Amino acid sequence: xxxxxxxxxxxxxxxxxxxxxxxxxxxxxxxxxxxxxxxxxxxxxxxxxxxxxxxxxxxxxxxxxxxxxxxxxxxxxxxxxxxxxxxxxxxxxxxxxxxxxxxxxxxxxxxxxxxxxxxxxxxxxxxxxxxxxxxxxxxxxxxxxxxxxxxxxxxxxxxxxxxxxxxxxxxxxxxxxxxxxxxxxxxxxxxxxxxxxxxxxxxxxxxxxxxxxxxxxxxxxxxxxxxxxxxxxxxxxxxxxxxxxxxxxxxxxxxxxxxxxxxxxxxxxxxxxxxxxxxxxxxxxxxxxxxxxxxxxxxxxxxxxxxxxxxxxxx
Amino acid sequence: xxxxxxxxxxxxxxxxxxxxxxxxxxxxxxxxxxxxxxxxxxxxxxxxxxxxxxxxxxxxxxxxxxxxxxxxxxxxxxxxxxxxxxxxxxxxxxxxxxxxxxxxxxxxxxxxxxxxxxxxxxxxxxxxxxxxxxxxxxxxxxxxxxxxxxxxxxxxxxxxxxxxxxxxxxxxxxxxxxxxxxxxxxxxxxxxxxxxxxxxxxxxxxxxxxxxxxxxxxxxxxxxxxxxxxxxxxxxxxxxxxxxxxxxxxxxxxxxxxxxxxxxxxxxxxxxxxxxxxxxxxxxxxxx
Numbered sequence: 001x002x003x004x005x006x007x008x009x010x011x012x013x014x015x016x017x018x019x020x021x022x023x024x025x026x027x028x029x030x031x032x033x034x035x036x037x038x039x040x041x042x043x044x045x046x047x048x049x050x051x052x053x054x055x056x057x058x059x060x061x062x063x064x065x066x067x068x069x070x071x072x073x074x075x076x077x078x079x080x081x082x083x084x085x086x087x088x089x090x091x092x093x094x095x096x097x098x099x100x101x102x103x104x105x106x107x108x109x110x111x112x113x114x115x116x117x118x119x120x121x122x123x124x125x126x127x128x129x130x131x132x133x134x135x136x137x138x139x140x141x142x143x144x145x146x147x148x149x150x151x152x153x154x155x156x157x158x159x160x161x162x163x164x165x166x167x168x169x170x171x172x173x174x175x176x177x178x179x180x181x182x183x184x185x186x187x188x189x190x191x192x193x194x195x196x197x198x199x200x201x202x203x204x205x206x207x208x209x210x211x212x213x214x215x216x217x218x219x220x221x222x223x224x225x226x227x228x229x230x231x232x233x234x235x236x237x238x239x240x241x242x243x244x245x246x247x248x249x250x251x252x253x254x255x256x257x258x259x260x261x262x263x264x265x266x267x268x269x270x271x272x273x274x275x276x277x278x279x280x281x282x283x284x285x286x287x288x289x290x291x292x293x294x295x296x297x298x299x300x301x302x303x304x305x306x307x308x309x310x311x312x313x314x315x
Numbered sequence: 316x317x318x319x320x321x322x323x324x325x326x327x328x329x330x331x332x333x334x335x336x337x338x339x340x341x342x343x344x345x346x347x348x349x350x351x352x353x354x355x356x357x358x359x360x361x362x363x364x365x366x367x368x369x370x371x372x373x374x375x376x377x378x379x380x381x382x383x384x385x386x387x388x389x390x391x392x393x394x395x396x397x398x399x400x401x402x403x404x405x406x407x408x409x410x411x412x413x414x415x416x417x418x419x420x421x422x423x424x425x426x427x428x429x430x431x432x433x434x435x436x437x438x439x440x441x442x443x444x445x446x447x448x449x450x451x452x453x454x455x456x457x458x459x460x461x462x463x464x465x466x467x468x469x470x471x472x473x474x475x476x477x478x479x480x481x482x483x484x485x486x487x488x489x490x491x492x493x494x495x496x497x498x499x500x501x502x503x504x505x506x507x508x509x510x511x512x513x514x515x516x517x518x519x520x521x522x523x524x525x526x527x528x529x530x531x532x533x534x535x536x537x538x539x540x541x542x543x544x545x546x547x548x549x550x551x552x553x554x555x556x557x558x559x560x561x562x563x564x565x566x567x568x569x570x571x572x573x574x575x576x577x578x579x580x581x582x583x584x585x586x587x588x589x590x591x592x593x594x595x596x597x598x599x600x601x602x603x
Contacts, residue, residue, distance in 0.1 A: 020462075040462050046492075048485035051451045055489065058455020061441065062463070081445055082482070086452060089442050090434065 001157045004135040005097055008142035009067045010034040013041055016146060020059055024052050024070035049079040056094045057086035065093050065146070071105070072098030072114035072155060076121060084124050087151040091126040094151050101131060101155035101195060102246030103282070103291040110281040114155070118194075119251025121153040122224045128173060129224040131155040131195035131245075134163045137221060140171035148173055157196045158288055164199050165219075176227035179217040180205060187216040189306050190238035192231055194220045194253045197244040200292065203299035208306060223253050228260035235261055240309055241272040244297055249276040273309055275302060323521065324567070326537050331567045332578075334539040340366055341601050344573050346405035346418055348597050350428070354421035356587035357430070360577055362401035364505040364538070364568040365472060369394075369406045371544040372470060376552065381411040384437045390467050391456050393441050395449020396474035396503060397431040398585075403439070404428055412438035447480025449473060450500060454490045457498040468552065472501045476508030479517045484529065491530025496559035499551055500531065503538065505570035509584050523565055531563035538566030574600045 006021075013019040013034055021031055022043040035042040045052050049070060056066035068075065075098045076083070087094050098117060105112035121129045128150050132141050134157075145152055152173075169177050176192070179202055189208065191201045198219045205215035218234055220226060235241045241261075243254035254274030261269050277295050284294060292298045296305060336344075343366050351357040369392075373379065377390040394403050401421070408415045413427075413436070420426035427435045431444025441452050453471035460467045473483065490498050502522070510516050519525065526533045536547045544566070551562040570584075571577030576596045586593075 043458075045489060046485075048482075048489065050447070050482040051454075051485035051489050054448050054451020054482070054486065055455040055458070057441075058452040058457075059459045059462075060455075061452070062456055062459030064459055064462070082448060082451070085442060085445050086448055 001132070001135045001138050001161055002099055002159050004138045005142060005154065005156060006031055006069065008139060012142065012146055013038050016065070018063060018065045019146070020064045020066045022052055022056055022066050022068045024049055024068075024074070026069060049074050050082050053079045053082035054086050057082070057090060057092055060092035060094050061090065065095070067095045067097060069097040070099065071112060072100050072117050073112055076114065076117040076153070080120060083121075083151075088124040088126045091150055093149055095145055095154060096152065097154045097156060099156050101157060102277070103288040104156075104158045106282075106288045106291045107285045109285065113282055115248045115277050115281075116251065117153070117155060118223055118245070118247050118253065119255070122251065122256065126150050127224065128152040128222065129155075130173070130222050132165070132221045133157075133196055133198040133219060134161050134165050136163050136167070137165035137171065140167070141173070141221065144171060144173050155195060161196050162199055164202055174222045174225040174227060176218040176220045176230045179219050180215060186237045187214045187234070188238070188310060189213060189215050189240045189242055190234050191215065191217040191242050191244060192220055192253065192257050193217060193244045194223055195246055197246045197297055200297060200299045201244045201302055204302035204306065207299070207303050213306070213310065220253060223256055226256050226260055228264065231257055231260055232264040235270045236265070238270060239313060240306070241270050242302070242306055242309070243272070243274050243276070244302060245276045246292060246297060247276050248279060249274045250279050252276060271309070271313060273305065275305065323523070324535055326535055326567045328567060331537045331539060332569055334537060336539065336573050337541070340370065340541070340573070343370060343402070343405045343409060345601050346408060346415065347401045348601065350401055350404060350418040350421035351586070351589065352594070353419045354423070356422060356585070357401050358398040358585045359401075359574075360505070360507070360571040360580065360583045361396065361399045361474065363572045363574065363577065364570045365396070365399050365503045366402045366405070366572070367539045367541055367544060368472060368501060368503065368566055369402050371541050371548060373406050373410055375545055376548050377470070378467070379438070381438070384412060388465060388467060391440050391453065391469045393443065393449040393453050393469070393471045394432055395443055395453075395471050396446070396477050397443030399472075399474070399503070400430070400432040403432060404436070407436070407438040446474070446477040447482040450483055450486035450490070454486055454493070454495055454498055457490075457495045458493060460497055466497070468497050468499065470499045470501060472503060474508070475502060475504045475506060475513050475519065476516070478502065478519055487526070487529040487531065490561040494559065495561045496556060499562040499564060500526070502563065502565045503568055504565050505568040507570045507579060507581055507584075509581070511581055526563035526565070530560055532560045533563045533565065535565040535567065538568035539572055
């Protein structure tokens with residue numbers, strides 16, 4: 001997913017002379033071909049995120065479309081005021097590509113684990129927040145970024161993630177995608193998911209469906225602007241809504257879905273459970289999968305949580 | 316000045332303090348107080364120290380068209396020290412970017428002139444107010460000019476308190492790396508930040524040496540002497556070869572310059588309670 005996003009920066013640079021790449025001390029020879037082809041539009045800067053964001057803003061004010069890349073925690077936490085003021089207040093078309101969303105950098109500890117990036121980016125006016133589920137969907141997102149007139153945060157997964165998206169389902173920023181063809185009406189459980197958590201939820205949905213539980217899954221690759229219409233419509237036809245994200249339960253997709261339902265529905269909301277990272281820094285290292293299991297956002301845990309919730313609803 | 320390192324400067328700080336202001340400088344200050352009287356508040360001291368810097372830039376150096384503020388070939392000026400915006404508003408209004416009457420609505424509910432400048436104001440290049448942002452934005456603009464083959468110059472004016480921010484020095488290192496000779500950093504060195512003397516709150520001396528060591532070609536001047544300002548800006552602009560170093564101009568100034576009661580007085584950094592006595596002092600100093 002990461003490689004695809006950067007390859008796409010190069011492809012977009014070929015297509016449009018406004019495209020500029022700015023990295024902050026990344027791997028040696030990263031996008032080396034682009035550097036050779038367009039040395040004037042390739043910048044590898046030092047470990048200075050605040051400066052890099054301001055620099056990107058200055059270029060965007062002059063008509064360029066900078067794609068800025070570094071580790072997700074650094075491009076969100078470290079330079080939050082620059083993102084808020086330089087990018088969002090000016091509503092500039094700068095793209096922030098954040099490596100290692102969620103627990104990708106599990107072994108590196110909490111300094112590198114982007115667990116609240118969606119929440120803090122989502123809080124900024126004008127910011128668009130995305131988390132695609134695989135490399136193929138990344139291609140479609142990157143295509144769509146070229147002419148999107150606002151700043152975009154692009155959360156990256158680990159890379160090598162299973163491909164579950166399909167081009168025939170289309171792609172538009174702000175439009176959720178139905179991932180299970182057969183279930184577009186009433187359902188027992190509606191999953192609303194984002195990023196690679198979509199893959200885990202889809203696996204859980206497969207197992208639940210085998211037991212006759214009708215599952216629908218809306219993949220919100222764009223958390224902001226959220227596809228509130230689709231989510232509210234599907235939620236009102238479901239017995240249970242479950243949001244799944246590799247992100248803190250504070251302020252992320254689950255919060256966004258609750259806000260959308262609360263704003264749209266007068267009266268009782270559908271039963272809803274937010275699955276995500278508890279409000280804490282991880283006390284463990286290990287692998288991304290191990291940490292997801294620890295937070296019960298892996299496929300098996302999601303499945304058992306849903307069975308348990310449906311059983312309680314039947315009581 | 317009690318800090319010995321200041322002795323290394325050529326500028327006579329007493330002459331900065333005593334620098335007389337001509338009628339144009341007094342006129343611009345009257346515009347500032349027109350806004351403050353109607354707005355009921357404002358950063359007074361920080362605006363009064365940089366009037367001559369902005370005046371000389373717009374009167375003598377910046378390529379600009381008030382009727383076409385986004386003219387592509389213009390030079391860019393960023394007031395990174397956004398709280399000094401009253402001086403910028405006065406100069407922009409005086410040069411015709413917007414009607415002078417707009418100053419009467421400073422900080423009003425539906426005014427476009429707020430307590431920090433935003434790009435809705437014709438002539439304002441960047442929204443500033445959070446300190447330490449302008450130099451990075453300016454170097455992005457300078458790189459953009461290079462990428463598009465324009466010879467636009469970019470000037471970024473910062474406060475001496477503002478340069479406490481680490482991001483300023485991230486930007487300085489980056490400007491040197493890219494050899495941005497089309498970028499000029501200007502320091503309004505009035506030597507008083509909000510909480511008191513810069514030498515007590517956060518001494519940045521040796522300031523000229525810092526900018527020099529970061530790769531800048533450094534000059535200094537009396538920031539209230541318009542002839543001297545013209546000279547240093549002319550020299551900085553004339554020496555600019557494409558791959559030469561970025562420029563830094565340290566302007567020695569007086570916070571509150573032109574209003575004796577406000578000069579070097581931290582209590583006049585921001586005022587929202589101008590008394591009749593204060594207004595009389597202002598009118599006495601500037602005439603009406």
